[in-house]
Amino acid sequence: MLKQRRKSINEYLGKQGKFNDNGKSKNIKVTLSGLMAAAHLRGADKVVDLLVLGKVSRDEFGTSILEYLDKFGGYETTPKDFQVRG
Secondary structure, eight states: OTGGGTOOGGGTTTOEEEEEETTEEEEEEOOHHHHHHHHHHHOHHHHHIIIIIOOOOBOTTOOBHHHHHHHTTTOOOOGGGGOOOO
């Protein structure tokens, strides 16, 4: 999805993102663990909308995708954690 928009996850990882959440400015560091949580709970398409367009979505309970990104951000996670082991 990012690739279709000519973007890479590396453009966002480790950087402080400034987002508008219902009129409130929020600065959140974009981490792999935060993105994984946000994608799991809101969907990959909503994460792409957030990163590329700054569009903040909410779940059926009204919880902002930014809460997932922030709350679960910063955990030690690497792409190696997802490699299939024989």
